Amino acid sequence: MKIKLDTSGMGQSKWYEYLLRFLFGGAVTAVAGIIAKRFGPEIGGLFLAFPAILPASATLIEKHEKQKKERASQTGVVRGKLAAGVDSMGASMGALGLAVFALIVWQKLPDSRTGMVLAVASLAWFITAVSVWKVREILWRRIRKSSFFASNPGSGASLLRKAPKGRTHE
Amino acid sequence: VDVKEILLRVIVGGIVVSAFAMLGDLLKPKSFAGLFGAAPSVALATLVLTVMKEGKAYASTEARSMILGAFAFVVYGCWVGRLLIRRRTPVLTTTSVAFVVWFVCAFGLWFAWIR
Numbered sequence: 001m002k003i004k005l006d007t008s009g010m011g012q013s014k015w016y017e018y019l020l021r022f023l024f025g026g027a028v029t030a031v032a033g034i035i036a037k038r039f040g041p042e043i044g045g046l047f048l049a050f051p052a053i054l055p056a057s058a059t060l061i062e063k064h065e066k067q068k069k070e071r072a073s074q075t076g077v078v079r080g081k082l083a084a085g086v087d088s089m090g091a092s093m094g095a096l097g098l099a100v101f102a103l104i105v106w107q108k109l110p111d112s113r114t115g116m117v118l119a120v121a122s123l124a125w126f127i128t129a130v131s132v133w134k135v136r137e138i139l140w141r142r143i144r145k146s147s148f149f150a151s152n153p154g155s156g157a158s159l160l161r162k163a164p165k166g167r168t169h170e
Numbered sequence: 171v172d173v174k175e176i177l178l179r180v181i182v183g184g185i186v187v188s189a190f191a192m193l194g195d196l197l198k199p200k201s202f203a204g205l206f207g208a209a210p211s212v213a214l215a216t217l218v219l220t221v222m223k224e225g226k227a228y229a230s231t232e233a234r235s236m237i238l239g240a241f242a243f244v245v246y247g248c249w250v251g252r253l254l255i256r257r258r259t260p261v262l263t264t265t266s267v268a269f270v271v272w273f274v275c276a277f278g279l280w281f282a283w284i285r
Contacts, residue, residue, distance in 0.1 A: 004197070004198045021184075022184035026179065026180030026183045029184070033216060033219070041228050045233060046242075048236040048239060049208075049236050049242070050239060050272065051269075058261050059262050062261045078258060081255075085253070087204040087251075088207075089255075090203065092208070093201075097205070097208070098213070102213070105213075105230065130205070133202055
């Protein structure tokens with residue numbers, strides 16, 4: 001599957017959806033700081049990888065997919081849930097990169113320049129997340145070719161496979 | 171934590187999280203865009219402010235715990251994805267209730283490794 005930049009999604013989001021994400025992100029950052037102050041950095045650090053923004057993102061994805069399908073006179077409920085599910089799976093791959101990010105910061109921050117460490121750690125997050133995603137795509141393609149899903153027509157995976165233009169499994 | 175610091179965290183965190191979320195909106199396919207749902211946005215905002223206020227050693231300790239939080243996030247994301255794809259449960263309920271999974275994993279790992 002080719003990675004694309006698609007600006008058509010920008011018009012779908014309303015101003016309050018952006019505001020919601022801003023508030024969620026800001027709230028988690030503030031709460032992480034308060035927890036670190038109250039319980040120490042060992043507990044506070046856990047919340048630097050808290051998936052607080054995911055419910056908001058997944059709900060918006062579901063809503064947009066539903067609207068898209070309803071405009072095309074199709075039921076969008078299932079499609080919306082599948083899209084949100086695929087997004088969550090993607091986030092879990094990104095979270096592996098988050099672990100690498102944290103590992104680099106933990107090991108290198110005390111003896112190096114902060115800006116440099118955060119830049120290298122962010123790059124490592126990106127490389128790890130994309131690599132895991134790529135490996136998963138290759139494996140997924142192989143699984144799809146196997147006979148397993150052909151004998152499980154009701155599975156979510158086979159529904160994704162049957163999607164129009166092959167776009168649902170994204 | 172004083173009010174000024176909380177406000178600063180809200181603004182910086184909100185901007186960084188929104189920027190990564192908007193980047194995710196622009197990307198296709200969806201599983202790839204999903205990677206940005208686990209971008210180090212909160213971490214970047216927090217760590218910069220923490221280094222300025224508390225120093226590098228404090229921020230480094232936070233990062234060590236963050237590794238465990240990230241592994242808990244992996245479990246959380248897989249759990250949510252599986253429920254939504256296989257069982258087609260309600261999105262907001264699933265993603266919110268599954269926070270319990272994150273808490274159990276994160277604090278379980280913390281008790282096992284750090285405490």
